[in-house]
Amino acid sequence: MGIIKALKLGFDYFKYDDDGNASEPQRAVxxxxxxxxxxxxxxxxxxxxxxxxxxxxxxxALLLPTEGTMWIDGRDTKEExxxxxxxxxxxxxxxxxxxxxIASVVEEDVGFGPENLGIPTEKIWKRxxxxxxxxxxxxxxxxxxxxxxGGQKQRVAIxxxxxxxxxxxxxxxxxxxLDPVGRREVLEAALELNRQxxxxxxxxxxxxxxxxxxxxxxxxxxxxxxxxxxPREVFSQVERLKELRLDVPQATLLGYELRKAGxxxxxxxLSREELVEVxxxxxxxxxxxxxxxxxxxxxxxxxxxxxxxxxxHVNYIYSAGTAFAVKALDDINIDIPDGQFIGMIGHTxxxxxxxIQHLNAxxxxxxxxxxxxxxxxxxxxxxRKALRSEIGLAFQYPEHQLFENDVLSDVCFGxxxxxxxxxxxxxxxKKALHQVGVKEKRFLDSPFExxGGQKKRVAIxxxxxxxxxxxxxxxxxxxxxxxxxDEILDQIAELHRERGITVVLVSHSMEDIAKYAERLIVMxxxxxxxxxxxxxxxxxxxxLEEMGLSAPQVTYILHDLKECxxxxxxxAGTVEEAKRTILSCFAVSRENTxxxxxxxx
Amino acid sequence: xxxxxxxxxxxxxxxxLHRLDPRTKLSGTLVFIISVFxxxxxxxxxxxxxxxxxxxxxxxxxxxIILKSVKPVIVILLFTAFFNMxxxxxxxxxxxxxxxxxxxxxxxxxxxxxxxxxxxxxxSLMTLTTTPNQLTDGLERSLRPLNKIHxxxxxxxxxxxxxxxxxxxxxxxxxxxxxxxxxxxxxFEKGNIIQKAKNMIPLLVPLFVSAxxxxxxxxxxxxxxxxxxxxxxxxxxxxTYHSNDAIAYVILAVYLAVAVLFKVxxx
Numbered sequence: 001m002g003i004i005k006a007l008k009l010g011f012d013y014f015k016y017d018d019d020g021n022a023s024e025p026q027r028a029v030x031x032x033x034x035x036x037x038x039x040x041x042x043x044x045x046x047x048x049x050x051x052x053x054x055x056x057x058x059x060x061a062l063l064l065p066t067e068g069t070m071w072i073d074g075r076d077t078k079e080e081x082x083x084x085x086x087x088x089x090x091x092x093x094x095x096x097x098x099x100x101x102i103a104s105v106v107e108e109d110v111g112f113g114p115e116n117l118g119i120p121t122e123k124i125w126k127r128x129x130x131x132x133x134x135x136x137x138x139x140x141x142x143x144x145x146x147x148x149x150g151g152q153k154q155r156v157a158i159x160x161x162x163x164x165x166x167x168x169x170x171x172x173x174x175x176x177x178l179d180p181v182g183r184r185e186v187l188e189a190a191l192e193l194n195r196q197x198x199x200x201x202x203x204x205x206x207x208x209x210x211x212x213x214x215x216x217x218x219x220x221x222x223x224x225x226x227x228x229x230x231p232r233e234v235f236s237q238v239e240r241l242k243e244l245r246l247d248v249p250q251a252t253l254l255g256y257e258l259r260k261a262g263x264x265x266x267x268x269x270l271s272r273e274e275l276v277e278v279x280x281x282x283x284x285x286x287x288x289x290x291x292x293x294x295x296x297x298x299x300x301x302x303x304x305x306x307x308x309x310x311x312x313h314v315n316y317i318y319s320a321g322t323a324f325a326v327k328a329l330d331d332i333n334i335d336i337p338d339g340q341f342i343g344m345i346g347h348t349x350x351x352x353x354x355x356i357q358h359l360n361a362x363x364x365x366x367x368x369x370x371x372x373x374x375x376x377x378x379x380x381x382x383x384r385k386a387l388r389s390e391i392g393l394a395f396q397y398p399e400h401q402l403f404e405n406d407v408l409s410d411v412c413f414g415x416x417x418x419x420x421x422x423x424x425x426x427x428x429x430k431k432a433l434h435q436v437g438v439k440e441k442r443f444l445d446s447p448f449e450x451x452g453g454q455k456k457r458v459a460i461x462x463x464x465x466x467x468x469x470x471x472x473x474x475x476x477x478x479x480x481x482x483x484x485x486d487e488i489l490d491q492i493a494e495l496h497r498e499r500g501i502t503v504v505l506v507s508h509s510m511e512d513i514a515k516y517a518e519r520l521i522v523m524x525x526x527x528x529x530x531x532x533x534x535x536x537x538x539x540x541x542x543x544l545e546e547m548g549l550s551a552p553q554v555t556y557i558l559h560d561l562k563e564c565x566x567x568x569x570x571x572a573g574t575v576e577e578a579k580r581t582i583l584s585c586f587a588v589s590r591e592n593t594x595x596x597x598x599x600x601x
Numbered sequence: 602x603x604x605x606x607x608x609x610x611x612x613x614x615x616x617x618l619h620r621l622d623p624r625t626k627l628s629g630t631l632v633f634i635i636s637v638f639x640x641x642x643x644x645x646x647x648x649x650x651x652x653x654x655x656x657x658x659x660x661x662x663x664x665x666i667i668l669k670s671v672k673p674v675i676v677i678l679l680f681t682a683f684f685n686m687x688x689x690x691x692x693x694x695x696x697x698x699x700x701x702x703x704x705x706x707x708x709x710x711x712x713x714x715x716x717x718x719x720x721x722x723x724x725s726l727m728t729l730t731t732t733p734n735q736l737t738d739g740l741e742r743s744l745r746p747l748n749k750i751h752x753x754x755x756x757x758x759x760x761x762x763x764x765x766x767x768x769x770x771x772x773x774x775x776x777x778x779x780x781x782x783x784x785x786x787x788x789f790e791k792g793n794i795i796q797k798a799k800n801m802i803p804l805l806v807p808l809f810v811s812a813x814x815x816x817x818x819x820x821x822x823x824x825x826x827x828x829x830x831x832x833x834x835x836x837x838x839x840x841t842y843h844s845n846d847a848i849a850y851v852i853l854a855v856y857l858a859v860a861v862l863f864k865v866x867x868x
Contacts, residue, residue, distance in 0.1 A: 057821075060825050062821060062824060062825060084824075084827040084828075084829050087824070087825055087826070087827050088827055091825070091826070092822075092825040094818060094821070094822055094825075096815075096818055098770055098815070099814075099815045099818035099819050099822065100818065100819065100822035101766070102762075102763065102766065102819070102822070102823060102826075103734065103762070103766065104732070104733065104734055104762065104765055104766045105732070105734065107837075108734065108837060108838065111837035111838075112823075112826055112828075113826040113827055114835075114837070115834055115835055115836060115837055116826060116827040116828045116829065116834060117827055118833045118834060118835050119835055120835060121835060121836060121837065121838075121839055124835065124837045125837065128837065145766075146769055146770070160826060161826070164826065164827065357780065360784060362780050362783060362784060385786060385788070388783070388784055388785075388786060389786055392784070393781075393784040394781075394784075395777060395780070395781045395784075398781065400774075400777075400778060400781075400807055400810075400811055401778055401781040401782060401785075401803070401807050402807065403802060403803045403806035403807050403810075413782075413785055413786075413787075413803065414785040414786050417785060417786030417787060417788070418786055448810065462785060463784070463785065466785065466786065
């Protein structure tokens with residue numbers, strides 16, 4: 001028997017109404033069989049609400065099965081009297097880095113678990129030193145967690161679990177709230193523990209790139225295991241994964257598309273190196289059809305004559321005049337004309353959040369001027385409240401601002417602040433809700449009872465209902481599964497097309513930017529480093545990496561192919577474009593070496 | 602940035618005062634507060650000043666930071682001093698319209714001011730040299746006897762340290778929600794008191810929801826890390842007295858004796 005084993009595991013939960021009456025039982029997990037061997041690296045995938053978190057909580061005895069059995073290290077969780085003894089064996093790391101750190105000093109937090117286990121003081125210190133070393137956090141031991149980045153906080157949480165000397169660590173979406181640098185950090189730490197210490201790792205995620213190095217992958221759907229196997233086996237089922245609201249890494253998708261087009265690419269490509277290797281060996285005489293080349297998208301027009309919003313020499317200093325003064329923005333010059341779809345990228349702390357708050361006058365620049373349609377927005381008589389309804393801003397996790405009893409009233413909040421009557425506001429609200437795809441029957445539900453994706457939509461509708469001409473979105477898709485991510489971004493793109501709204505999309509995902517934005521602004525250390533079309537910016541992929549960013553995966557693949565002598569267009573930023581240029585490359589080769597009917601020799 | 606606000610005002614350092622046991626520092630502060638009320642003459646205040654000055658230089662905390670701690674009470678200080686001066690009956694020194702400044706009033710005001718300032722500096726010195734966590738630990742240990750009468754001392758101190766950790770996080774969150782609502786046209790400043798209170802709903806509801814969500818998450822995380830109450834729990838940093846603490850207690854005893862003697866002999 002493995003370290004974690006489940007047999008016919010089922011779990012029901014109940015919803016309670018205001019009077020405390022239980023609803024019909026809702027099945028969150030059903031008929032799950034698992035047998036995880038010690039030392040394995042397991043990944044569990046699944047869309048939001050697929051039951052993967054509920055399953056994870058069973059592996060730590062935080063939940064006990066309604067049906068079936070769960071064994072942790074050979075012991076039935078339902079039989080055990082002192083559950084904390086089981087929890088010591090299978091530690092757990094949660095999604096929100098802030099909400100799982102108990103102490104105000106890193107080392108004390110790591111010591112929290114051993115303290116609970118009743119370990120003698122000297123041994124606690126030994127364990128804390130050891131755990132901090134293994135997670136690479138020794139240098140931060142006396143820091144306050146509030147001063148750490150998201151990735152570092154998660155490493156502290158992992159160290160805290162390690163200090164209990166578990167045999168297995170369950171990580172429940174540990175990277176969902178992190179930026180790419182933090183995600184890498186956490187994943188590396190987990191892999192390191194798995195390889196060096198032989199700790200069994202169970203990683204729950206919906207980032208496909210994190211799954212590649214797992215020994216086995218389980219894909220959950222509506223409470224049960226829908227797919228399982230090695231990453232290669234799972235990723236070769238591209239269509240099935242899409243049905244399950246997931247996606248595959250770009251290299252896998254590109255490989256799949258090329259295979260469909262007729263190139264001899266094997267199923268289940270996992271990495272960029274693999275795909276490049278395969279393509280190198282491909283004979284350049286394939287019977288493939290390239291398909292019509294869609295018309296080139298117009299590069300964005302810099303309508304410099306009359307930008308809607310214009311920043312010139314904007315500087316911002318946090319805590320000015322104190323010892324903690326930080327220059328957050330450094331001489332920013334940006335013009336935003338009407339109708340653009342702008343992507344903005346930069347790692348955490350690059351100043352992008354500060355910048356977008358300048359755009360609708362939530363923060364006043366320390367120096368420099370911001371003008372909207374020619375007027376200085378910090379002019380003495382300027383109506384900044386009116387400005388904010390022209391320039392809508394939805395913060396990261398906009399669902400955290402919902403407060404009304406029902407969805408419709410919440411969305412009405414903005415329009416009513418603009419001075420509309422309730423009826424007029426409701427009309428606007430309904431329009432906005434339709435535009436983001438919230439169904440009519442949801443309008444009178446409490447916003448707090450909606451799913452994560454629905455909440456986000458309602459919150460975005462709350463901004464949209466004010467009819468802004470510029471819409472700024474700070475990572476609107478954080479925490480959503482791939483399908484939810486695509487849905488929201490598609491809807492935003494549609495708004496941009498149909499209503500002509502100018503969109504500023506702050507994102508960590510270069511892939512998303514490449515797909516949607518016509519202009520990309522890259523921020524680093526408070527400065528605008530690049531401001532150009534995504535294609536041109538991605539040419540600087542090496543510089544982007546130095547800033548802790550990266551170009552889309554296809555960019556790397558194309559550069560690699562170019563180096564191998566293939567004549568591909570290295571500016572392609574999306575899978576679709578990459579496929580076309582690779583195929584055309586092979587097709588051209590075919591024309592150059594006339595087909596002699598297979599009698600070359 | 603709001604993140605930088607630490608609750609309490611710990612000033613990192615490695616001085617003798619920093620390294621004392623928090624219980625010693627708690628007792629020390631108590632003794633000092635008592636002494637300030639025992640002294641009532643200039644030589645007495647001089648003694649208190651010498652003691653406080655010695656402690657401050659021992660702590661190696663810059664004077665600027667010490668003085669900064671007085672800043673928040675300056676308004677109250679001036680206010681009470683003013684009222685003491687004009688409402689204390691006695692020999693009138695000078696008079697503007699109906700306001701009379703009396704000699705007794707000025708003396709009383711001066712005394713109150715010195716006491717208040719010394720109180721603030723004295724307790725700040727403790728919070729500047731002690732992390733909030735050490736402070737909660739110190740309180741927990743000092744109050745442990747209350748366990749016998751079923752006061753859940755461990756639980757209370759656990760709650761205090763969790764509160765200390767989450768206050769900055771919730772403050773940052775409040776700031777963010779506020780900005781998000783301002784972006785939706787909310788106005789947190791206009792209107793009368795009732796209107797203002799009503800305007801706070803879009804801020805308070807999400808903040809409470811978030812606080813509950815965090816509490817829920819944290820409870821789960823604590824459970825996952827085997828927390829099961831204060832029993833059988835060991836401590837990573839248990840409080841232990843060192844030789845320094847013994848010296849400190851001797852100094853405190855001498856100082857207290859001096860203060861009592863001053864009182865007895867009416868110096």
